[in-house]
Amino acid sequence: MKTTHDNESWKSLEEYETPKTRAFENALDISIAIIEKMKAKGLSQKELAEKMKITPAALSQMLNTQPNMTLLTLAKFELALDLDFFKHIRTEKTNTGVDMKEDRSLKDSSQPSVRLGHLGKLQKALTGQAS
Secondary structure, three states: OOOOOOHHHOOOHHHHOOHHHHHHHHHHHHHHHHHHHHHHHOOOHHHHHHHHOOOHHHHHHHHHHOOOOOHHHHHHHHHHHOOOOOOOOOOOOOOOOOOOOOOOOOOOOOOHHHHHHHHHHHHHHHHOOOO
8 A cells, every 4th residue: 555645646626626516616606695695685585585586495495405506596696686696707898899788777688679789799799899
């Protein structure tokens, strides 16, 4: 049995990271952010569930066992708690010069004109065209 450890015999933690472990870690970070915001706003889980129009049991399951939340679920948390999980992605201007926040003040993103506006911005960003 080898009692000494050389650098090659030890794998770094990064070598053990997989998409599943990364997703689990991200889910924990999201749950912690949600719980901290709930406490800061003085909301109980029941009150947050009511704001999100879900049952307290569904909320508990999301916070405790959900390493694969949908973007819709994250949006519900954002609206209920005044959070922005993607703030670091949405800057005033991307490095392509496309203003990604221009029409974010529009409330009903289900309207085709709003969706098409965002799609046009995405296309410009992908092709490197400035607005």
